Amino acid sequence: MAELAGVHPATASRALNPDLPGRISEETTRKVVEAARRLGYRPDPTARSLRTRRSGVVGVVVPDLLNPVLPPIVRGIEETLWEAGLGCLLADTDNRPDRETALVEELRARRCEGLIIATAARQSEAVASLIDSGIPTVLVTREPDDHPFPFVGGDDEAGVEAALEHLVGLGHRRIAYLTGPTDLSTTVRRLMAFRQVWERLLPGVRHTVVHTEGFTVAAGRKASLDLLSGEDRPTAILAGNDMIALGVYETLQTLGIDCPREISVVGHNDMPFMDQVHPPLTTVTIPQYDVGREAARLLLDIREGREVTPTRRLLPTRLVVRGSTAPASVAH
Amino acid sequence: MAELAGVHPATASRALNPDLPGRISEETTRKVVEAARRLGYRPDPTARSLRTRRSGVVGVVVPDLLNPVLPPIVRGIEETLWEAGLGCLLADTDNRPDRETALVEELRARRCEGLIIATAARQSEAVASLIDSGIPTVLVTREPDDHPFPFVGGDDEAGVEAALEHLVGLGHRRIAYLTGPTDLSTTVRRLMAFRQVWERLLPGVRHTVVHTEGFTVAAGRKASLDLLSGEDRPTAILAGNDMIALGVYETLQTLGIDCPREISVVGHNDMPFMDQVHPPLTTVTIPQYDVGREAARLLLDIREGREVTPTRRLLPTRLVVRGSTAPASVAH
DNA sequence: TCGCAACTGGCAATCGATTGCCAGGATCTG
DNA sequence: CAGATCCTGGCAATCGATTGCCAGTTGCGA
Numbered sequence: 001m002a003e004l005a006g007v008h009p010a011t012a013s014r015a016l017n018p019d020l021p022g023r024i025s026e027e028t029t030r031k032v033v034e035a036a037r038r039l040g041y042r043p044d045p046t047a048r049s050l051r052t053r054r055s056g057v058v059g060v061v062v063p064d065l066l067n068p069v070l071p072p073i074v075r076g077i078e079e080t081l082w083e084a085g086l087g088c089l090l091a092d093t094d095n096r097p098d099r100e101t102a103l104v105e106e107l108r109a110r111r112c113e114g115l116i117i118a119t120a121a122r123q124s125e126a127v128a129s130l131i132d133s134g135i136p137t138v139l140v141t142r143e144p145d146d147h148p149f150p151f152v153g154g155d156d157e158a159g160v161e162a163a164l165e166h167l168v169g170l171g172h173r174r175i176a177y178l179t180g181p182t183d184l185s186t187t188v189r190r191l192m193a194f195r196q197v198w199e200r201l202l203p204g205v206r207h208t209v210v211h212t213e214g215f216t217v218a219a220g221r222k223a224s225l226d227l228l229s230g231e232d233r234p235t236a237i238l239a240g241n242d243m244i245a246l247g248v249y250e251t252l253q254t255l256g257i258d259c260p261r262e263i264s265v266v267g268h269n270d271m272p273f274m275d276q277v278h279p280p281l282t283t284v285t286i287p288q289y290d291v292g293r294e295a296a297r298l299l300l301d302i303r304e305g306r307e308v309t310p311t312r313r314l315l316p317t318r319l320v321v322r323g324s325t326a327p328a329s330v331a332h
Numbered sequence: 333m334a335e336l337a338g339v340h341p342a343t344a345s346r347a348l349n350p351d352l353p354g355r356i357s358e359e360t361t362r363k364v365v366e367a368a369r370r371l372g373y374r375p376d377p378t379a380r381s382l383r384t385r386r387s388g389v390v391g392v393v394v395p396d397l398l399n400p401v402l403p404p405i406v407r408g409i410e411e412t413l414w415e416a417g418l419g420c421l422l423a424d425t426d427n428r429p430d431r432e433t434a435l436v437e438e439l440r441a442r443r444c445e446g447l448i449i450a451t452a453a454r455q456s457e458a459v460a461s462l463i464d465s466g467i468p469t470v471l472v473t474r475e476p477d478d479h480p481f482p483f484v485g486g487d488d489e490a491g492v493e494a495a496l497e498h499l500v501g502l503g504h505r506r507i508a509y510l511t512g513p514t515d516l517s518t519t520v521r522r523l524m525a526f527r528q529v530w531e532r533l534l535p536g537v538r539h540t541v542v543h544t545e546g547f548t549v550a551a552g553r554k555a556s557l558d559l560l561s562g563e564d565r566p567t568a569i570l571a572g573n574d575m576i577a578l579g580v581y582e583t584l585q586t587l588g589i590d591c592p593r594e595i596s597v598v599g600h601n602d603m604p605f606m607d608q609v610h611p612p613l614t615t616v617t618i619p620q621y622d623v624g625r626e627a628a629r630l631l632l633d634i635r636e637g638r639e640v641t642p643t644r645r646l647l648p649t650r651l652v653v654r655g656s657t658a659p660a661s662v663a664h
Numbered sequence: 665t666c667g668c669a670a671c672t673g674g675c676a677a678t679c680g681a682t683t684g685c686c687a688g689g690a691t692c693t694g
Numbered sequence: 695c696a697g698a699t700c701c702t703g704g705c706a707a708t709c710g711a712t713t714g715c716c717a718g719t720t721g722c723g724a
Contacts, residue, residue, distance in 0.1 A: 011673055013712055025672060042441040046381040047710035050679045055378060056442070057389075057421070065407050068604060071397045078397075078424050082435070087442060089389070090422045092410050103414070109374040110388070110419060246608055271605075272400065276578055278610030343703055345682055357702060379680035382709045671720075682708085692699070 012036070016043065049111075057087040058299060059107035061126075063095045063119040063142070068271040069288055070118065073140060076292020077116055084300050086113065093119045100126045108135065114299045120144050122185050136302040140295040142185045150302070150311045152295040154286030156186070156268075157193035159317035163238055163266045163284055164197045166319055171328035172236040172264060176208040176227055178248065179240030180215040187211070190240055190268065208234060212244055220247020228255055228263075235263060235328045242267035242274055242283055245324075249277065260326035270320060279323035287315050344368070348375065381443075389419040390446040390631060391439035393458075395427045395474070400603040401620055402450065405472060408624020409448055416632050418445065425451045432458045440467065446631045452476045454517050468634040472627040474517045482634070482643045484627040486618030488518070488600075489525035491649035495570055495598045495616055496529045498651055503660035504568040504596060508540040508559055510580065511572030512547040519543070522572055522600065540566060544576055552579020560587055560595075567595060567660045574599035574606055574615055577656075581609065592658035602652060611655035619647050 008028075015024045015032035024032075035041070049055050060077055062070050078088045089112060091103040100119050104126040107115060114136035120127050124144045130137050131148060139151045167175055177194050180187040191209065198207055210227055212219035220243060227233065228251055239245035245267035252259050259265055259279055267274065267283035274281040294313055301308050340360075347356045347364035356364075367373070381387050392409055394402050410420045423439060425432040432451050436458040439447060446468035452459050456476045462469050463480060471483045499507055509526050512519040523541065530539055542559055544551035552575060559565065560583055571577035577599035584591050591597055591611055599606065599615035606613040626645055633640050 008673065010675085010712070013710095014673085017712090023672080028672080043712095044382075044710055045442050046378060046387060047679090048712075049378040050376075050382050050681095050710080051712045053679075057419075060422075065403045065410075066604075068400070071403050074422070075397050075424055078422055079426075082423070082438075087389075087421045088423075089419045090392075090406070090410055091414070091420075092407055094411075106414075110377050246605070249608070272398075273578070273603075273605045273609065276581070276609045277605065278608075340703065342682070342705085345680095346703085349682085355702080360703080375682095376680050379709090380682075382680080382711095383682045385709075665724100667722100667724090669720105669722085672718090673716105674718100675714105675716080677714090678712085679710105684705105684707090686703105686705080688702090688704100690699100690701075693697085694695100 008032075013043070053111075055111040055113055056085070057089050057110070057112055058114040058116060059089045059091060059104070059110075059112040061091045061093060061100065061103060061107070061115065061117045061119050063093055063100075065090075065092050069141070069269050069286070072288035073118060073292035073295075076289040076294075077140075077296045078292075080293045080296035080300070084296075086300075095119075097121060097125065100124065101129070104129065108133065114138070114303055116140055116295050116299055118142060120147075120185070122183050122188070136299055138295050138299045138302070140291060144185065145188075150298050150308055150313075152291055152298060152313045152315070154284075154288075154291060154317045155314035156189045156284075156317065157196075157314075159268060159284035159286070159319065160190050160193040160238070161197045162317070162319035163268070163282075164194065164201060166282070166321065166325065167236045167238065167264060167266065168201050170236075170264065170325060172234075173202065173205060173328070174208075174232075174234040175236045175238060176210060176234040177238050177240070178210050178212060178220065178223055178227070178244055180212055180219075180244070182211060184215070186215070187240060194238065212240070212247075215241045215243050217243050217247040217250065220244030221250045222247070224248040224251040225254070228252070228257065233263075236265070236325070237263065238266050240268060242269045242271045242281060245281055245283070246277065260324050262329065264325040264328075266319075266325060275322060282322045282325040283320060284317050285320050286317050290315055340364075345375075385443075387443040387445055388417070389421050389442070389444055390448060391421045391423060391436070391442075391444040393423045393425060393432065393435060393439070393447065393449045393451050395425050395432075395451040397422075397424050401473070401601050401618070404620035405450060405624035405627075408621040408626075409472075409628045410624075412625045412628035412632070416628075418632075427451075429453060429457065432456065433461070436461065440465065446470070446635055448472055448627050448631055450474060452479075452517065454515050454520065468631055470627045470631045470634070472623060476517065477520075482630050482640055482645075484623050484630060484645045484647070486616075486620075486623060486649045487646035488521045488616075488649065489528075489646075491600060491616035491618070491651065492522050492525040492570070493529045494649070494651035495600070495614075496526065496533060498614070498653065498657065499568045499570065499596060499598065500533050502568075502596065502657060504566075505534065505537060505660070506564075506566040507568045507570060508542060508566040509570050509572070510542050510544060510552065510555060510559070510576055512544055512551075512576070514543060516547070518547070519572060526570070544572070544579075547573045547575050549575050549579040549582065552576030553582045554579070556580040556583040557586070560584070560589065565595075568597070568657070569595065570598050572600060574601045574603045574613060577613055577615070578609065592656050594661065596657040596660075598651075598657060607654060614654045614657040615652055616649050617652050618649050622647055 212223040270285035544555040602617035
């Protein structure tokens with residue numbers, strides 16, 4: 001260790017610690033730094049952790065990294081954490097509550113200094129278990145119905161509002177909302193927004209809400225097949241997310257319905273390549289990367305004991321109008 | 333600690349250690365286990381690490397998580413590592429060599445038990461620095477020109493071969509290979525395969541190779557614009573990856589060239605949604621998830637001191653024929 | 665000149681689990 | 695029945711950095 005090279009045992013620690021300004025004379029500090037440099041010395045993080053009770057890592061729990069909305073969030077988190085000198089322990093729950101519980105427990109056992117959780121269903125045993133744990137926790141993108149933690153996500157309400165205004169502005173009146181299962185927080189947040197905006201824009205007008213089996217292409221395909229096969233089909237579909245919208249695309253192809261001439265489709269999330277599908281998908285874009293950064297910043301604030309207000313941060317979303325929406329045909 | 337609850341100090345450690353079979357009497361073990369259970373005791377990983385000199389984490393270095401080929405790889409790695417009780421410290425270099433170097437150094441300082449690196453350019457200071465470090469290291473998907481480490485990736489050669497045979501089988505003869513910059517290992521591996529297969533299939537026939545500025549849509553668009561604007565344009569383009577292929581799509585749209593009627597396009601990687609673009613892209617699919625799992629398994633083998641042979645594992649790729657390729661038009 | 669304060673650096677305890685060595689008691693062997 | 699062996703559990707050192715406390719020096723003011 002640096003002690004040998006220099007002269008002393010634990011003086012080196014103080015010399016190398018920037019939080020102790022004039023604690024050690026400049027002379028001595030210089031010697032220590034020099035010795036450390038020559039030996040390529042880096043204090044052992046394990047030993048340090050043991051003494052200081054800080055592990056230097058935070059756990060990041062995601063439901064499924066293959067979901068295209070997550071990588072940008074994780075990147076935002078990861079970059080922000082490294083900048084603060086914290087490592088990022090990644091855990092993927094594969095959307096399974098039991099795995100979520102197990103992984104959160106594992107992360108706690110590893111003495112993570114904080115947790116960023118993107119995986120929570122509306123009921124989450126794992127999140128509940130954290131409530132009085134004292135572990136700094138931030139939820140991101142998804143959240144349980146009831147929880148005391150800070151949350152960062154996109155402003156879904158504004159997104160749905162913009163999407164619906166867009167469709168109504170194009171003359172659409174028979175609009176179906178095709179969303180996911182009711183046990184996901186995303187479904188609830190977006191659906192509530194849909195209902196509110198609907199009442200404002202088209203009070204009293206009937207609307208259709210269909211719950212798919214999941215936020216997937218297959219579920220979207222299946223649900224839209226029923227919806228579009230019957231008489232009196234809608235002139236526009238607002239999808240709960242882009243996956244469902246892609247499922248709708250497949251159904252349209254199957255049934256030989258032209259988008260956007262005969263029907264308009266709007267998605268949500270603006271996943272990568274949604275400008276490359278056919279037709280290019282009109283959808284709500286969410287600043288996922290910034291959501292990740294903000295979540296990490298919030299966690300750092302909490303960790304430093306800084307006050308965090310407000311506790312919910314909804315980052316601005318924006319409707320990107322592409323080729324999948326058009327004025328309602330006059331025939332209707 | 334469990335000691336208090338039970339009766340002894342460090343006997344608990346042995347009782348809880350499954351690697352010491354009959355070391356402690358069944359009676360005592362039972363008591364310890366019971367006490368541990370009641371207290372929800374989990375040995376402190378930090379203290380354990382300090383003593384055993386094993387940190388329980390491996391570093392995973394990726395160039396850019398937003399590149400769609402990476403998430404499945406990372407998932408495969410992450411799952412396999414957790415199964416083995418290892419954590420997964422994620423580090424994203426943003427494709428910057430200086431960050432790669434800094435992050436690898438940081439991961440070393442944190443005493444990672446192993447490193448899985450997906451980021452290496454053809455020259456990598458970071459990888460070079462690991463050579464005599466004794467740290468178990470596995471490279472994945474990309475690799476420097478010269479290195480002593482095990483490597484796991486897709487069988488690009490077979491992929492390029494299948495793609496080229498497909499095009500030639502459709503009657504194409506004027507084929508351009510549109511690949512990335514020469515300083516990336518992916519470029520080199522795929523390009524060498526292209527040249528070899530070409531010599532076998534169409535010996536002596538002239539072919540065109542164009543290097544784009546990167547494996548991106550923009551670079552693909554730009555390079556293909558030059559290529560397709562002139563006279564005597566190719567009847568088929570084999571792209572170095574799907575991004576470039578999408579760039580070609582944009583150029584085709586700009587120039588009003590119909591794919592696949594007038595020109596065929598083949599990609600490489602089979603990124604998500606490549607079946608949803610227009611026309612659906614014929615491309616080479618790589619078992620990315622399995623690549624990740626295999627890389628992690630290899631790392632575990634090395635860590636356990638098991639022999640790893642062969643040191644290069646190329647997982648089978650497959651050409652998925654979709655709508656972007658068609659027989660060469662008779663006009664040519 | 666004396667005394668007190670400021671400044672430096674060392675000592676030793678501490679974080680919590682692991683592990684080599686040892687000892688007491690039980691069991692076995694000749 | 696004596697001595698050897700086995701089984702079990704405790705003692706204490708160890709991993710390496712951090713930090714409260716203390717002591718020796720130096721400097722300054724009274």
